[in-house]
Structures are given as C-alpha cells and as structure tokens.
Amino acid sequence: xxxxxxxxxxxxxxxxxxxxxxxxxxxxxxxxxxxxxxxxxxxxxxxxxxxxxxxxxxxxxxxxxxxxxxxxxxxxxxxxxxxxxxxxxxxxxxxxxxxxxxxxxxxxxxxxx
Amino acid sequence: xxxxxxxxxxxxxxxxxxxxxxxxxxxxxxxxxxxxxxxxxxxxxxxxxxxxxxxxxxxxxxxxxxxxxxxxxxxxxxxxxxxxxxxxxxxxxxxxxxxxxxxxxxxxxxxxxx
Numbered sequence: 001x002x003x004x005x006x007x008x009x010x011x012x013x014x015x016x017x018x019x020x021x022x023x024x025x026x027x028x029x030x031x032x033x034x035x036x037x038x039x040x041x042x043x044x045x046x047x048x049x050x051x052x053x054x055x056x057x058x059x060x061x062x063x064x065x066x067x068x069x070x071x072x073x074x075x076x077x078x079x080x081x082x083x084x085x086x087x088x089x090x091x092x093x094x095x096x097x098x099x100x101x102x103x104x105x106x107x108x109x110x111x112x113x
Numbered sequence: 114x115x116x117x118x119x120x121x122x123x124x125x126x127x128x129x130x131x132x133x134x135x136x137x138x139x140x141x142x143x144x145x146x147x148x149x150x151x152x153x154x155x156x157x158x159x160x161x162x163x164x165x166x167x168x169x170x171x172x173x174x175x176x177x178x179x180x181x182x183x184x185x186x187x188x189x190x191x192x193x194x195x196x197x198x199x200x201x202x203x204x205x206x207x208x209x210x211x212x213x214x215x216x217x218x219x220x221x222x223x224x225x226x227x
Contacts, residue, residue, distance in 0.1 A: 044217075104149075
C-alpha cells in the first residue's frame with residue numbers, strides 16, 4: 001500500500017514549456033486534490049475532483065488544467081509555465097464525506113526559469 | 114469566506130519545553146478543525162483533529178481543543194523533543210457541501226534544540 005505517490009519529485013522548466021504532474025493513490029479514494037505551497041502562504045487549493053471524470057476549480061486555478069480519467073490518478077498540467085508557478089505541488093486524496101481525512105503525497109518541487 | 118490564522122514563526126524551543134501554537138479561524142457553520150505536520154522534505158501528515166465544539170484531539174503527546182466561543186484550536190505539547198521539529202499547519206473544513214476542501218493557515222516552523 002503506497003498511499004499517495006507523485007511524479008516527478010523535482011523538475012526544472014523554462015518559461016513557456018509545458019509539463020504534467022502525476023498523482024496516483026491506491027486507497028480507492030473518491031476525492032483528489034492539487035495544492036501548491038509557497039513560503040509564507042500555506043497551502044492553496046488549485047483544482048480538485050470528487051470522482052472519476054469530474055474536476056472543479058479551487059482557489060488558484062489560473063494557468064493549470066487537470067484531468068481525472070481514472071479513479072486512482074489525478075493529473076495536473078501546466079500548458080505554458082511561468083516563473084510565478086515555481087512552487088512545491090502537493091496532491092492529496094480522501095474518502096467522500098465527513099470521514100474523509102486527506103492523505104498527502106510527498107510533493108513535487110518545480111522551478112520555472 | 115473561510116480563513117485560518119496561525120501564530121507566525123519560527124518558534125525555537127529547547128528540548129522538554131512546553132509548546133503552544135495559536136490558531137484561530139473564521140468560518141460559516143460548524144467546521145471540523147485539523148492540525149497537520151510536515152517534516153523536512155516530506156508531505157503533510159494529519160496530526161490530530163476535532164469535529165465539534167469542545168472536542169479535544171490528541172496524538173503523539175500533542176493536544177488541541179475546539180473552542181467555538183473563541184473560534185480557536187491551539188496546539189499544545191507539554192514536553193517537546195528534537196524529533197518534533199517540523200512545520201505545523203492548522204486547517205479547517207466546512208461541514209456539509211460536496212467537496213470537503215481544507216483551508217490552511219500559513220504554517221508555523223518549530224525548531225527544537227537539544
């Protein structure tokens with residue numbers, strides 16, 4: 001049982017490049033989330049999904065897209081990376097409902113030059 | 114909207130000292146409250162939670178009591194260890210709704226020296 005895994009762990013991009021961050025969970029959770037963590041800002045929700053095939057915007061969705069084609073995977077895409085997207089990205093998953101404690105992945109550190 | 118305010122760090126303590134990290138919140142309804150911990154280079158882990166007023170969450174010697182009258186959820190530990198050095202996040206989740214999103218505070222860095 002690996003829990004929540006994220007790939008890659010670290011990536012350097014040039015401005016304008018694109019990339020996809022992958023999140024996978026093996027706990028059969030319905031809900032999945034993408035957050036970004038910036039110094040002094042805590043964690044902010046980018047997008048989330050309440051089930052396979054559904055996605056919704058969070059607090060800071062601009063510049064990102066997501067897809068949830070399979071229940072266990074949640075992809076975060078950057079179509080044209082900007083230096084402002086330099087951050088640490090965390091994926092989380094949870095069961096539906098009040099018992100839904102969120103479990104976090106180890107994070108992906110992204111540097112956009 | 115929802116918001117969480119934590120005491121700003123960093124907090125530096127000696128081993129066996131008493132720890133308090135203040136957390137207050139603003140929310141509609143009756144939120145659930147959480148403390149998450151992030152050890153260096155790792156993701157966040159749930160430390161403890163409380164789902165209704167006057168509930169006390171506890172784990173690994175840490176405690177926090179859900180105080181509705183003061184809208185607070187302060188984290189305490191009677192005797193910290195070097196291994197407690199980490200960033201601590203207070204968070205809330207509104208009851209009801211359909212997405213169970215968490216709203217986080219900015220985090221408090223705790224360093225415990227031997």
